[in-house]
Amino acid sequence: MVSKLDLYKVFCTVGKSESFSQAAKDMYMTQPAVSQAIRQLEKELEIRLFNRTPKGVTLTHDGLLLFEYANSALNLLRIGEEKMVESKNLMAGELRIGVGDTISRYFLLPYLEAFHNSYPQIKFKIFNGTTLELSALLKSGEVDIIICNFPLNDPALELRPCLEIQDIFVCGEKYKSRLTKPLTLTEVAAFPSILLEPKSISRKYVEDYLLTKGIKISPEFELGSHDLLLEFAKINLGIACVTKEFSQEYLTKGLVYEVPLVEEIPQRNIGACSLKSVPLSSAATKFIEMIENQEI
Template sequence: MVSKLDLYKVFCKVGKSESFSKAAKGLYMTQPAVSQAIMQLERELDTRLFNRTPKGVTLTNEGSLLFEYVNSAINLIDAGEEKILEFKNLTTGELTIGVGDTISRYFLLPYLEAFHNKYPNIKFKIVNGTTIEICSILKSGEVDIAICNFPLDDPSLELRPCIDIHDIFVCGEKYKHLLSSPLSLEEIIKLPLILLEPKSNSRKYVENYMISKGIKISPEFELGSFDLLLEFAKINLGIACVTREFSQEYLNKGILYEVKIKEEIPKRSIGVCFLKSVPLSPASTKFVEIIENKQLKVFGGN
């Protein structure tokens, strides 16, 4: 069965070539098939679209009017198909990522660079926020994928853990005497603690672990930036709870020291998440593949 769109494509081709035979050749159809298609369209519209002459065909007034609309519509369809092909081939498009500032700086940047080098025509849009905020905008469709702190408990999201991270306590020179032997959690909470603000996923994870051990924490400082945790510890304002993998520069240079504890906080992870109900775009799929394939040596080659 010939669709209406097929009929209009034949009509447009005949209108451009002013010949059934030339249109048939261009469409890889027989001349009778082209003639039959035009007659079917004229019957459906109850309007004569072409004047038939021994030298060929010409559009009627009604046919000329229709041709303007049909030709524009088919050109738009062709342009749309070309755009879809470009998206599939990653020669154009946009990738919107939801991520926090800390993960952007200490985890995501090398992967953004690798993706951009491979697919330079894809534009990036980065939306910052806490893990809870990012998951919310992910579900609203404002971002394609999110890079978050795990664990997350949301059945609507597909979770792909990428790297393990460890929460540790660090100190500056003033508290260096604490390094002589591992401390218990009870001893840790008696010290002036520097933690992230309560709404952060990292803070909640550490706090929940402490509560599971029957320990309630009351930090001296609550900060909104990971970098501030490091800087506050550096100037000896207290003991900061940080992510070991994101603090290597301070630790390797001896600016800060890891305070060992008798019972380490269980490791957690950072990963990619996206909606289970929505297929990933080609750009999102390739970006996730780059991260999962671990093509880059991040965190000093580890």
């Protein structure tokens, strides 16, 4: 008798390959057996899961909805099985980390190097994306932990702050000559501004803080990376809001200049996140400990 779990495994394999014959090859089954499994699942659920076409199959609307949940569940089951057999002394295993490009470059790299030197048998898989995209990967079981910008309000996640960071404004030579005294945040908002794209947690944090002061900032430029913020400020396209800790090279070399403020934006954190409902693997636990203890 075919179990319900086996039916969902067949369903997800067909959904990924969009082909009964390819799914049969991937699962070492016959094509009639795959077709029978899908028919059985459709009968039990009383919905049609696939549109049949001469070129293969595609998920129906209901099928797509079910696939998102079933695939996430199977991923979590796979993770559980892997963690059961993972060596407790970190002699084998895999660590999947979600992290943004900027945090990866300016914060995470030394920890990756230190961990790899200590535990070379552990394989890394790094996934890049925005904080919200990475949170979705974490919930679907596709990554073990994410390293991202805080604040992040999600009751499903365990948050571990690791590094305090300071949001500042920077400018190029042209605007520096016009700054004869520390500026209020209202005065800063009057300059042409350069911000990260709206879905960025960093931008939302700064904008929300300014709104508490009754200040709304309308950017001239919205960019997808922290490095571009610095480059745009360097060539005098406006005043950019950046993370001070990630801008030290530009500030030290005099490529950009920190705008003096009457009132600083409150500090926030970068940290590690994991699912509260899923125990961390030995590798993930050790990696987070290295970050928290600054073992580099």
